[in-house]
Amino acid sequence: MKRWDLDFFSAATFVPEVAALGNSLDEIGALGPAAGEKLLNLPRMNDDNVSATLFELLVGAACVRRGLNVTMVCPRIGWEGARLPDQRARPDSCGRRV
Secondary structure, three states: OOOOOOOHHHHHHHHHHHHHHHHOHHHHHHOOHHHHHHHHHHHHOOHHHHHHHHHHHHHHHHHHHOOOOEEEOOOOEOHHHOEOOOEEEOHHHOOOOO
């Protein structure tokens, strides 16, 4: 069934992001189980969280592609409610110049 309610302005950014995500599935798998969970939860997230999560997954995938040993960790809240990082560089990749 044809739908006429496509927002072409949103599609102009969304389609390339989905294509990049699809091309990065192997690298996202290398980020660990937390990355897989985030990927599976994308359809149930609100729009703001989808954009942020896509960005996190694509950044992590780019790090893996460049040879950095990065692991995605479960999001958590730190001291005074500050959000802590969602990715962790493993010790064998620290200080490596890319």
